[in-house]
Amino acid sequence: MTKSADHSWTHAGHGLPDSEPSLNTTAIATGLQLPAGFAAIAGDAELGPAITTNLAKVEKKLREAIANSDPLADATSRHLVEAGGKRIRPLLTLLCAHLGDASLPAVVQAAVVVELTHLATLYHDDVMDSAPFRRGAPTAHEVWGNSVAVLTGDLIFARASILVSELGGRALGIQARTFERLCLGQLHETVGPRPDEDPIEHYLSVIADKTGSLVAASGQFGAIFSGADEAYEDVLVEYGEKVGVAFQLADDVIDVTGVKVKSGKSPGTDLREGVPTLPVLLLRKAAADGDQSAVDLLTLIDGDLSSGEALAAAVAGLREHPVTAESWIVARRWADEAIAALAPLPEGVVKESLSNFALAVVDRAS
Numbered sequence: 001m002t003k004s005a006d007h008s009w010t011h012a013g014h015g016l017p018d019s020e021p022s023l024n025t026t027a028i029a030t031g032l033q034l035p036a037g038f039a040a041i042a043g044d045a046e047l048g049p050a051i052t053t054n055l056a057k058v059e060k061k062l063r064e065a066i067a068n069s070d071p072l073a074d075a076t077s078r079h080l081v082e083a084g085g086k087r088i089r090p091l092l093t094l095l096c097a098h099l100g101d102a103s104l105p106a107v108v109q110a111a112v113v114v115e116l117t118h119l120a121t122l123y124h125d126d127v128m129d130s131a132p133f134r135r136g137a138p139t140a141h142e143v144w145g146n147s148v149a150v151l152t153g154d155l156i157f158a159r160a161s162i163l164v165s166e167l168g169g170r171a172l173g174i175q176a177r178t179f180e181r182l183c184l185g186q187l188h189e190t191v192g193p194r195p196d197e198d199p200i201e202h203y204l205s206v207i208a209d210k211t212g213s214l215v216a217a218s219g220q221f222g223a224i225f226s227g228a229d230e231a232y233e234d235v236l237v238e239y240g241e242k243v244g245v246a247f248q249l250a251d252d253v254i255d256v257t258g259v260k261v262k263s264g265k266s267p268g269t270d271l272r273e274g275v276p277t278l279p280v281l282l283l284r285k286a287a288a289d290g291d292q293s294a295v296d297l298l299t300l301i302d303g304d305l306s307s308g309e310a311l312a313a314a315v316a317g318l319r320e321h322p323v324t325a326e327s328w329i330v331a332r333r334w335a336d337e338a339i340a341a342l343a344p345l346p347e348g349v350v351k352e353s354l355s356n357f358a359l360a361v362v363d364r365a366s
Helices: 025-030 047-066 071-081 088-099 105-129 140-144 146-165 169-191 199-225 231-255 269-273 278-288 292-301 308-320 322-341 349-361
Strands: none
Touching: 047 071, 047 088, 047 105, 047 146, 071 105, 071 140, 071 146, 088 105, 088 199, 088 231, 088 349, 105 140, 105 146, 105 169, 105 199, 140 146, 146 169, 169 199, 199 231, 199 278, 231 269, 231 278, 231 322, 231 349, 269 308, 278 292, 278 308, 278 322, 292 308, 308 322, 322 349
């Protein structure tokens, strides 16, 4: 592994602006709150402080990584970092690193890489989906336009690539393959299923690529850069793939339950934008199988949802239809499979926290 270099890439515009204040890791750690499902970490006298301290280091290094001496690039790159987020992916990296030596400095750098990669995809996703809000704030393309938003995503991908290159060839290979899957997932979502392809299987494949792949890489990086037993890597990859799919499936259901979630995404956004999600795909299957209630509801969903009243009616109808409960069952099945994949790991807070996180993913307020 290459030793981390001095990050003063001013020749490429990278570097802290003159007015950038010093970031205090202790202050950041004080304000951190672990997401649902990770209570076991907070309650552990040794693991809790270690995870919180490293998360604070990740937060500090994220801001350093995206800081730019160019004012426009600095502002656009900071946009989503400063909007907050649960930091699930770096948290998984840090947690899985406790299967080995979590104090190794490469662990934190790997955690920064996965969050930068995730942030970059959000800039692109929001342009593709014409999303007006992200994490309660206007999306970058709403503020600066599509071209600037896409280029900002590219810039953040580049910063992640610089950091991962310092971690060595194996990390670079995992990052490259993950990036490939992220792109293929977006491509396949954009063009839709082939005529001979089952729409639900196509959709599950898309979210495995778009969400599962990076969650899997997050856990794998934690194992690799902590020097954990190599046998744990495959376990964490399988877990990450499955829990990532469960997470996205749950998001789909939450979108049609009529509750405005903390991300600032209003209920029914996916319906209005025509984004295929599991409840609607199951509804189409039910309609094709002769369910008249599904046929009637699809007429509403496929109609004009531009008004708030029409969208509310579609959300209410889908929330009450049996396909929504069926979607929750599917999401929980993926979470159960993720937990089952953890069987080879040693008993302890790491395994318990990973299991609890999988349960929390499909037990969010809906």
